[in-house]
Amino acid sequence: MTATAHLYEIFIRAPRERVWQALVDPDDTVQYFHGTRFDSSFEVGAPFHNVVVDGERLAVDGIVETCSPPHRLAITWHVNYDPEMAAEPPGRVEWTLTPANDDGSVTRVTLRHGDLALSPKTWAHVKLGWVAILDSLKSLLETGTPLPAVDDDVTDTDAGVIEGNWHRAQAVTANNSVWEYLDGRDHSADDADELLQRAYAAAYHWRRATGSTAVNLARASWLVSRSHAVLGHGDVALHHADRSAQFVERAGGEAADFDHAYAHEARARALACVGRRDEALDAYRAAEAVEVADEQDRSIFDGDLQAEPWFGLDR
Known part of the structure:
Protein backbone atom coordinates (compact mmCIF):
# COMPACT_ATOMS: atom_id res chain seq x y z
CA MET A 1 0.00 0.00 0.00
CA THR A 2 1.34 3.38 -0.94
CA ALA A 3 2.07 5.92 1.79
CA THR A 4 3.59 9.38 1.89
CA ALA A 5 6.95 8.11 3.09
CA HIS A 6 9.42 5.25 2.87
CA LEU A 7 10.78 3.85 6.13
CA TYR A 8 13.74 1.47 6.32
CA GLU A 9 15.74 -0.05 9.15
CA ILE A 10 18.94 -2.06 9.04
CA PHE A 11 21.55 -3.29 11.52
CA ILE A 12 25.21 -2.69 10.66
CA ARG A 13 28.13 -4.28 12.47
CA ALA A 14 29.98 -1.02 13.07
CA PRO A 15 29.99 1.66 15.81
CA ARG A 16 27.65 4.53 15.08
CA GLU A 17 30.59 6.98 14.91
CA ARG A 18 31.87 4.99 11.92
CA VAL A 19 28.41 4.84 10.36
CA TRP A 20 28.07 8.61 10.84
CA GLN A 21 31.41 9.16 9.13
CA ALA A 22 30.18 7.10 6.19
CA LEU A 23 27.11 9.39 5.91
CA VAL A 24 29.05 12.66 5.72
CA ASP A 25 32.46 11.73 4.29
CA PRO A 26 32.50 12.07 0.47
CA ASP A 27 35.24 9.43 0.23
CA ASP A 28 32.77 6.96 1.71
CA THR A 29 29.58 8.09 -0.03
CA VAL A 30 31.12 7.83 -3.47
CA GLN A 31 31.60 4.12 -2.83
CA TYR A 32 28.07 3.13 -1.80
CA PHE A 33 25.84 5.99 -2.99
CA HIS A 34 25.66 5.36 -6.73
CA GLY A 35 29.03 7.01 -7.37
CA THR A 36 28.01 10.33 -5.82
CA ARG A 37 29.48 12.42 -3.04
CA PHE A 38 27.79 14.54 -0.40
CA ASP A 39 28.89 18.17 -0.50
CA SER A 40 27.87 20.21 2.56
CA SER A 41 29.22 21.73 5.75
CA PHE A 42 26.35 19.89 7.49
CA GLU A 43 25.58 22.93 9.61
CA VAL A 44 21.87 23.55 10.21
CA GLY A 45 20.56 25.75 7.39
CA ALA A 46 23.51 24.99 5.11
CA PRO A 47 22.94 23.87 1.51
CA PHE A 48 23.33 20.22 0.67
CA HIS A 49 24.40 18.84 -2.71
CA ASN A 50 24.64 15.26 -3.86
CA VAL A 51 26.98 15.35 -6.83
CA VAL A 52 27.73 12.70 -9.45
CA VAL A 53 31.51 12.46 -9.44
CA ASP A 54 31.69 11.51 -13.12
CA GLY A 55 30.97 14.87 -14.75
CA GLU A 56 30.20 16.81 -11.56
CA ARG A 57 26.45 16.71 -12.28
CA LEU A 58 24.05 17.70 -9.49
CA ALA A 59 21.88 14.73 -8.53
CA VAL A 60 20.12 16.08 -5.43
CA ASP A 61 19.98 19.43 -3.64
CA GLY A 62 18.51 20.42 -0.32
CA ILE A 63 18.97 22.16 3.01
CA VAL A 64 20.34 20.68 6.22
CA GLU A 65 17.52 20.83 8.79
CA THR A 66 19.04 18.82 11.65
CA CYS A 67 22.58 17.65 12.32
CA SER A 68 23.35 16.00 15.67
CA PRO A 69 26.48 13.82 15.27
CA PRO A 70 26.58 10.88 15.55
CA HIS A 71 22.86 10.41 16.05
CA ARG A 72 20.60 12.26 13.62
CA LEU A 73 20.79 13.95 10.22
CA ALA A 74 17.79 15.44 8.39
CA ILE A 75 17.95 17.05 4.94
CA THR A 76 15.36 18.29 2.47
CA TRP A 77 15.73 16.20 -0.67
CA HIS A 78 15.00 17.55 -4.16
CA VAL A 79 15.86 15.23 -7.05
CA ASN A 80 17.57 16.83 -10.08
CA TYR A 81 18.61 13.85 -12.19
CA ASP A 82 15.19 13.41 -13.83
CA PRO A 83 13.08 16.27 -15.29
CA GLU A 84 9.76 14.89 -14.02
CA MET A 85 11.06 14.34 -10.50
CA ALA A 86 12.77 17.73 -10.55
CA ALA A 87 9.34 19.29 -11.12
CA GLU A 88 8.00 17.68 -7.92
CA PRO A 89 8.33 19.35 -4.51
CA PRO A 90 11.21 18.30 -2.26
CA GLY A 91 10.88 15.51 0.26
CA ARG A 92 12.76 15.08 3.51
CA VAL A 93 15.37 12.43 4.29
CA GLU A 94 16.16 11.67 7.92
CA TRP A 95 18.84 9.30 9.21
CA THR A 96 18.81 8.12 12.84
CA LEU A 97 21.68 6.06 14.27
CA THR A 98 21.20 4.17 17.53
CA PRO A 99 23.51 1.67 19.31
CA ALA A 100 21.91 -1.76 18.99
CA ASN A 101 23.88 -3.67 21.63
CA ASP A 102 25.64 -3.04 24.94
CA ASP A 103 29.15 -2.52 23.59
CA GLY A 104 28.03 -0.34 20.67
CA SER A 105 29.54 -2.61 18.06
CA VAL A 106 26.25 -2.79 16.14
CA THR A 107 24.30 0.25 14.96
CA ARG A 108 20.61 0.39 14.14
CA VAL A 109 20.17 2.64 11.12
CA THR A 110 16.69 4.10 10.53
CA LEU A 111 16.08 5.97 7.28
CA ARG A 112 12.86 7.84 6.58
CA HIS A 113 12.20 9.56 3.24
CA GLY A 114 9.00 11.53 3.79
CA ASP A 115 6.94 14.47 2.54
CA LEU A 116 6.27 12.60 -0.70
CA ALA A 117 2.49 12.97 -0.92
CA LEU A 118 2.81 15.34 -3.89
CA SER A 119 5.81 13.56 -5.41
CA PRO A 120 4.58 10.19 -6.73
CA LYS A 121 7.32 9.90 -9.35
CA THR A 122 10.01 10.35 -6.71
CA TRP A 123 8.17 7.97 -4.37
CA ALA A 124 8.30 5.24 -7.00
CA HIS A 125 11.86 5.86 -8.10
CA VAL A 126 13.53 5.85 -4.69
CA LYS A 127 11.55 2.92 -3.31
CA LEU A 128 14.21 0.31 -4.17
CA GLY A 129 17.02 2.82 -4.55
CA TRP A 130 17.25 3.31 -0.80
CA VAL A 131 17.36 -0.46 -0.25
CA ALA A 132 20.35 -0.75 -2.57
CA ILE A 133 22.10 2.18 -0.85
CA LEU A 134 21.57 0.85 2.67
CA ASP A 135 22.68 -2.64 1.72
CA SER A 136 25.74 -1.25 -0.01
CA LEU A 137 26.57 0.88 3.06
CA LYS A 138 26.29 -2.23 5.23
CA SER A 139 28.56 -4.19 2.88
CA LEU A 140 31.15 -1.39 2.83
CA LEU A 141 31.34 -1.06 6.59
CA GLU A 142 31.29 -4.78 7.34
CA THR A 143 33.49 -6.12 4.52
CA GLY A 144 35.34 -3.09 3.23
CA THR A 145 33.70 -3.45 -0.18
CA PRO A 146 30.39 -1.94 -1.34
CA LEU A 147 27.90 -3.87 -3.42
CA PRO A 148 28.46 -3.96 -7.17
CA ALA A 149 25.90 -2.11 -9.28
CA VAL A 150 22.42 -3.63 -8.92
CA ASP A 151 19.18 -3.16 -10.85
CA ASP A 152 16.94 -0.97 -8.68
CA ASP A 153 15.00 0.56 -11.56
CA VAL A 154 11.27 0.93 -10.88
CA THR A 155 10.67 3.75 -13.36
CA ASP A 156 7.97 1.69 -15.12
CA THR A 157 5.69 2.22 -12.12
CA ASP A 158 2.66 4.31 -13.01
CA ALA A 159 2.83 7.45 -10.88
CA GLY A 160 -0.93 7.90 -11.27
CA VAL A 161 -1.58 4.47 -9.74
CA ILE A 162 0.76 5.27 -6.86
CA GLU A 163 -1.11 8.47 -6.12
CA GLY A 164 -4.46 6.72 -6.49
CA ASN A 165 -3.42 3.98 -4.08
CA TRP A 166 -2.42 6.64 -1.57
Whole structure:
Protein backbone atom coordinates (compact mmCIF):
# COMPACT_ATOMS: atom_id res chain seq x y z
CA MET A 1 0.00 0.00 0.00
CA THR A 2 1.34 3.38 -0.94
CA ALA A 3 2.07 5.92 1.79
CA THR A 4 3.59 9.38 1.89
CA ALA A 5 6.95 8.11 3.09
CA HIS A 6 9.42 5.25 2.87
CA LEU A 7 10.78 3.85 6.13
CA TYR A 8 13.74 1.47 6.32
CA GLU A 9 15.74 -0.05 9.15
CA ILE A 10 18.94 -2.06 9.04
CA PHE A 11 21.55 -3.29 11.52
CA ILE A 12 25.21 -2.69 10.66
CA ARG A 13 28.13 -4.28 12.47
CA ALA A 14 29.98 -1.02 13.07
CA PRO A 15 29.99 1.66 15.81
CA ARG A 16 27.65 4.53 15.08
CA GLU A 17 30.59 6.98 14.91
CA ARG A 18 31.87 4.99 11.92
CA VAL A 19 28.41 4.84 10.36
CA TRP A 20 28.07 8.61 10.84
CA GLN A 21 31.41 9.16 9.13
CA ALA A 22 30.18 7.10 6.19
CA LEU A 23 27.11 9.39 5.91
CA VAL A 24 29.05 12.66 5.72
CA ASP A 25 32.46 11.73 4.29
CA PRO A 26 32.50 12.07 0.47
CA ASP A 27 35.24 9.43 0.23
CA ASP A 28 32.77 6.96 1.71
CA THR A 29 29.58 8.09 -0.03
CA VAL A 30 31.12 7.83 -3.47
CA GLN A 31 31.60 4.12 -2.83
CA TYR A 32 28.07 3.13 -1.80
CA PHE A 33 25.84 5.99 -2.99
CA HIS A 34 25.66 5.36 -6.73
CA GLY A 35 29.03 7.01 -7.37
CA THR A 36 28.01 10.33 -5.82
CA ARG A 37 29.48 12.42 -3.04
CA PHE A 38 27.79 14.54 -0.40
CA ASP A 39 28.89 18.17 -0.50
CA SER A 40 27.87 20.21 2.56
CA SER A 41 29.22 21.73 5.75
CA PHE A 42 26.35 19.89 7.49
CA GLU A 43 25.58 22.93 9.61
CA VAL A 44 21.87 23.55 10.21
CA GLY A 45 20.56 25.75 7.39
CA ALA A 46 23.51 24.99 5.11
CA PRO A 47 22.94 23.87 1.51
CA PHE A 48 23.33 20.22 0.67
CA HIS A 49 24.40 18.84 -2.71
CA ASN A 50 24.64 15.26 -3.86
CA VAL A 51 26.98 15.35 -6.83
CA VAL A 52 27.73 12.70 -9.45
CA VAL A 53 31.51 12.46 -9.44
CA ASP A 54 31.69 11.51 -13.12
CA GLY A 55 30.97 14.87 -14.75
CA GLU A 56 30.20 16.81 -11.56
CA ARG A 57 26.45 16.71 -12.28
CA LEU A 58 24.05 17.70 -9.49
CA ALA A 59 21.88 14.73 -8.53
CA VAL A 60 20.12 16.08 -5.43
CA ASP A 61 19.98 19.43 -3.64
CA GLY A 62 18.51 20.42 -0.32
CA ILE A 63 18.97 22.16 3.01
CA VAL A 64 20.34 20.68 6.22
CA GLU A 65 17.52 20.83 8.79
CA THR A 66 19.04 18.82 11.65
CA CYS A 67 22.58 17.65 12.32
CA SER A 68 23.35 16.00 15.67
CA PRO A 69 26.48 13.82 15.27
CA PRO A 70 26.58 10.88 15.55
CA HIS A 71 22.86 10.41 16.05
CA ARG A 72 20.60 12.26 13.62
CA LEU A 73 20.79 13.95 10.22
CA ALA A 74 17.79 15.44 8.39
CA ILE A 75 17.95 17.05 4.94
CA THR A 76 15.36 18.29 2.47
CA TRP A 77 15.73 16.20 -0.67
CA HIS A 78 15.00 17.55 -4.16
CA VAL A 79 15.86 15.23 -7.05
CA ASN A 80 17.57 16.83 -10.08
CA TYR A 81 18.61 13.85 -12.19
CA ASP A 82 15.19 13.41 -13.83
CA PRO A 83 13.08 16.27 -15.29
CA GLU A 84 9.76 14.89 -14.02
CA MET A 85 11.06 14.34 -10.50
CA ALA A 86 12.77 17.73 -10.55
CA ALA A 87 9.34 19.29 -11.12
CA GLU A 88 8.00 17.68 -7.92
CA PRO A 89 8.33 19.35 -4.51
CA PRO A 90 11.21 18.30 -2.26
CA GLY A 91 10.88 15.51 0.26
CA ARG A 92 12.76 15.08 3.51
CA VAL A 93 15.37 12.43 4.29
CA GLU A 94 16.16 11.67 7.92
CA TRP A 95 18.84 9.30 9.21
CA THR A 96 18.81 8.12 12.84
CA LEU A 97 21.68 6.06 14.27
CA THR A 98 21.20 4.17 17.53
CA PRO A 99 23.51 1.67 19.31
CA ALA A 100 21.91 -1.76 18.99
CA ASN A 101 23.88 -3.67 21.63
CA ASP A 102 25.64 -3.04 24.94
CA ASP A 103 29.15 -2.52 23.59
CA GLY A 104 28.03 -0.34 20.67
CA SER A 105 29.54 -2.61 18.06
CA VAL A 106 26.25 -2.79 16.14
CA THR A 107 24.30 0.25 14.96
CA ARG A 108 20.61 0.39 14.14
CA VAL A 109 20.17 2.64 11.12
CA THR A 110 16.69 4.10 10.53
CA LEU A 111 16.08 5.97 7.28
CA ARG A 112 12.86 7.84 6.58
CA HIS A 113 12.20 9.56 3.24
CA GLY A 114 9.00 11.53 3.79
CA ASP A 115 6.94 14.47 2.54
CA LEU A 116 6.27 12.60 -0.70
CA ALA A 117 2.49 12.97 -0.92
CA LEU A 118 2.81 15.34 -3.89
CA SER A 119 5.81 13.56 -5.41
CA PRO A 120 4.58 10.19 -6.73
CA LYS A 121 7.32 9.90 -9.35
CA THR A 122 10.01 10.35 -6.71
CA TRP A 123 8.17 7.97 -4.37
CA ALA A 124 8.30 5.24 -7.00
CA HIS A 125 11.86 5.86 -8.10
CA VAL A 126 13.53 5.85 -4.69
CA LYS A 127 11.55 2.92 -3.31
CA LEU A 128 14.21 0.31 -4.17
CA GLY A 129 17.02 2.82 -4.55
CA TRP A 130 17.25 3.31 -0.80
CA VAL A 131 17.36 -0.46 -0.25
CA ALA A 132 20.35 -0.75 -2.57
CA ILE A 133 22.10 2.18 -0.85
CA LEU A 134 21.57 0.85 2.67
CA ASP A 135 22.68 -2.64 1.72
CA SER A 136 25.74 -1.25 -0.01
CA LEU A 137 26.57 0.88 3.06
CA LYS A 138 26.29 -2.23 5.23
CA SER A 139 28.56 -4.19 2.88
CA LEU A 140 31.15 -1.39 2.83
CA LEU A 141 31.34 -1.06 6.59
CA GLU A 142 31.29 -4.78 7.34
CA THR A 143 33.49 -6.12 4.52
CA GLY A 144 35.34 -3.09 3.23
CA THR A 145 33.70 -3.45 -0.18
CA PRO A 146 30.39 -1.94 -1.34
CA LEU A 147 27.90 -3.87 -3.42
CA PRO A 148 28.46 -3.96 -7.17
CA ALA A 149 25.90 -2.11 -9.28
CA VAL A 150 22.42 -3.63 -8.92
CA ASP A 151 19.18 -3.16 -10.85
CA ASP A 152 16.94 -0.97 -8.68
CA ASP A 153 15.00 0.56 -11.56
CA VAL A 154 11.27 0.93 -10.88
CA THR A 155 10.67 3.75 -13.36
CA ASP A 156 7.97 1.69 -15.12
CA THR A 157 5.69 2.22 -12.12
CA ASP A 158 2.66 4.31 -13.01
CA ALA A 159 2.83 7.45 -10.88
CA GLY A 160 -0.93 7.90 -11.27
CA VAL A 161 -1.58 4.47 -9.74
CA ILE A 162 0.76 5.27 -6.86
CA GLU A 163 -1.11 8.47 -6.12
CA GLY A 164 -4.46 6.72 -6.49
CA ASN A 165 -3.42 3.98 -4.08
CA TRP A 166 -2.42 6.64 -1.57
CA HIS A 167 -5.83 8.30 -1.91
CA ARG A 168 -7.50 4.93 -1.38
CA ALA A 169 -5.57 4.34 1.83
CA GLN A 170 -6.51 7.80 3.09
CA ALA A 171 -10.17 7.26 2.11
CA VAL A 172 -10.42 4.05 4.12
CA THR A 173 -8.76 5.65 7.15
CA ALA A 174 -10.94 8.76 7.05
CA ASN A 175 -14.11 6.73 6.41
CA ASN A 176 -13.52 4.46 9.38
CA SER A 177 -12.63 7.36 11.65
CA VAL A 178 -15.99 9.09 11.04
CA TRP A 179 -17.75 6.40 13.06
CA GLU A 180 -15.89 7.47 16.17
CA TYR A 181 -18.14 10.56 16.11
CA LEU A 182 -21.36 8.83 15.04
CA ASP A 183 -21.73 7.25 18.45
CA GLY A 184 -24.86 9.00 19.67
CA ARG A 185 -23.04 11.75 21.53
CA ASP A 186 -24.16 15.35 21.86
CA HIS A 187 -21.67 17.05 19.59
CA SER A 188 -19.76 20.06 20.84
CA ALA A 189 -18.66 22.66 18.28
CA ASP A 190 -15.24 20.98 18.11
CA ASP A 191 -16.84 17.54 17.74
CA ALA A 192 -19.01 18.81 14.89
CA ASP A 193 -16.01 20.25 13.08
CA GLU A 194 -14.07 17.02 13.49
CA LEU A 195 -16.99 14.90 12.29
CA LEU A 196 -17.56 16.91 9.13
CA GLN A 197 -13.86 17.25 8.34
CA ARG A 198 -13.43 13.49 8.50
CA ALA A 199 -16.52 12.80 6.40
CA TYR A 200 -15.54 15.26 3.68
CA ALA A 201 -11.96 13.98 3.74
CA ALA A 202 -13.24 10.47 3.05
CA ALA A 203 -15.35 11.73 0.14
CA TYR A 204 -12.44 13.75 -1.27
CA HIS A 205 -10.09 10.77 -1.26
CA TRP A 206 -12.66 8.25 -2.55
CA ARG A 207 -13.22 10.40 -5.64
CA ARG A 208 -9.47 10.19 -6.42
CA ALA A 209 -8.77 6.63 -5.27
CA THR A 210 -7.52 3.86 -7.50
CA GLY A 211 -10.44 1.62 -8.43
CA SER A 212 -13.05 4.03 -7.12
CA THR A 213 -16.52 3.44 -8.57
CA ALA A 214 -19.93 5.03 -8.32
CA VAL A 215 -20.57 2.68 -5.39
CA ASN A 216 -17.71 4.25 -3.42
CA LEU A 217 -19.03 7.72 -4.24
CA ALA A 218 -22.55 6.71 -3.17
CA ARG A 219 -21.31 5.48 0.19
CA ALA A 220 -19.14 8.56 0.66
CA SER A 221 -22.11 10.84 -0.04
CA TRP A 222 -24.23 8.81 2.35
CA LEU A 223 -21.65 9.31 5.11
CA VAL A 224 -21.56 13.07 4.52
CA SER A 225 -25.36 13.16 4.56
CA ARG A 226 -25.53 11.19 7.80
CA SER A 227 -22.93 13.46 9.42
CA HIS A 228 -24.89 16.59 8.56
CA ALA A 229 -28.17 14.98 9.62
CA VAL A 230 -26.98 14.14 13.14
CA LEU A 231 -25.92 17.78 13.46
CA GLY A 232 -29.35 18.98 12.35
CA HIS A 233 -28.20 20.38 9.00
CA GLY A 234 -31.26 19.15 7.12
CA ASP A 235 -30.91 20.94 3.79
CA VAL A 236 -27.26 19.93 3.35
CA ALA A 237 -28.03 16.38 4.48
CA LEU A 238 -30.81 16.17 1.88
CA HIS A 239 -28.50 17.38 -0.88
CA HIS A 240 -25.96 14.65 -0.15
CA ALA A 241 -28.68 12.02 0.31
CA ASP A 242 -29.90 12.84 -3.19
CA ARG A 243 -26.34 12.63 -4.49
CA SER A 244 -25.96 9.22 -2.86
CA ALA A 245 -29.12 8.00 -4.60
CA GLN A 246 -27.85 9.35 -7.93
CA PHE A 247 -24.57 7.48 -7.55
CA VAL A 248 -26.42 4.27 -6.62
CA GLU A 249 -28.48 4.61 -9.80
CA ARG A 250 -25.33 5.27 -11.81
CA ALA A 251 -23.68 2.17 -10.34
CA GLY A 252 -26.45 -0.07 -11.65
CA GLY A 253 -25.74 -3.73 -10.99
CA GLU A 254 -22.52 -2.94 -9.12
CA ALA A 255 -24.51 -1.47 -6.22
CA ALA A 256 -25.34 -3.91 -3.45
CA ASP A 257 -28.89 -4.39 -2.21
CA PHE A 258 -28.05 -2.52 0.98
CA ASP A 259 -26.78 0.49 -1.02
CA HIS A 260 -30.36 1.01 -2.22
CA ALA A 261 -31.64 0.67 1.34
CA TYR A 262 -29.17 3.22 2.66
CA ALA A 263 -30.03 5.69 -0.10
CA HIS A 264 -33.68 5.65 1.03
CA GLU A 265 -32.65 5.84 4.70
CA ALA A 266 -30.47 8.92 4.10
CA ARG A 267 -33.27 10.71 2.28
CA ALA A 268 -35.78 9.79 5.00
CA ARG A 269 -33.53 11.12 7.78
CA ALA A 270 -32.79 14.36 5.94
CA LEU A 271 -36.48 14.94 5.14
CA ALA A 272 -37.36 14.36 8.78
CA CYS A 273 -34.71 16.87 9.77
CA VAL A 274 -36.27 19.61 7.60
CA GLY A 275 -39.79 18.77 8.81
CA ARG A 276 -41.17 17.14 5.65
CA ARG A 277 -42.62 14.30 7.70
CA ASP A 278 -44.95 12.64 5.16
CA GLU A 279 -42.19 12.38 2.58
CA ALA A 280 -39.77 11.23 5.29
CA LEU A 281 -42.11 8.44 6.32
CA ASP A 282 -42.52 7.29 2.72
CA ALA A 283 -38.73 7.16 2.30
CA TYR A 284 -38.38 5.33 5.61
CA ARG A 285 -40.88 2.68 4.52
CA ALA A 286 -39.03 2.35 1.20
CA ALA A 287 -35.78 1.75 3.11
CA GLU A 288 -37.44 -0.91 5.27
CA ALA A 289 -38.89 -2.63 2.20
CA VAL A 290 -35.57 -3.19 0.42
CA GLU A 291 -34.68 -6.88 0.52
CA VAL A 292 -31.16 -7.28 1.90
CA ALA A 293 -30.24 -10.91 1.30
CA ASP A 294 -27.28 -11.33 3.63
CA GLU A 295 -28.35 -11.65 7.27
CA GLN A 296 -25.34 -9.78 8.63
CA ASP A 297 -25.80 -6.92 6.15
CA ARG A 298 -29.48 -6.78 7.11
CA SER A 299 -28.63 -6.65 10.80
CA ILE A 300 -26.13 -3.83 10.30
CA PHE A 301 -28.60 -1.86 8.19
CA ASP A 302 -31.42 -2.34 10.69
CA GLY A 303 -29.16 -1.00 13.43
CA ASP A 304 -28.31 2.09 11.38
CA LEU A 305 -31.98 2.57 10.46
CA GLN A 306 -33.08 2.55 14.09
CA ALA A 307 -30.31 4.87 15.28
CA GLU A 308 -31.33 8.39 16.19
CA PRO A 309 -31.83 11.16 15.38
CA TRP A 310 -35.21 10.89 13.64
CA PHE A 311 -36.41 14.29 14.78
CA GLY A 312 -39.65 12.98 16.26
CA LEU A 313 -40.71 11.07 13.14
CA ASP A 314 -43.45 8.60 14.11
CA ARG A 315 -42.18 5.37 12.55
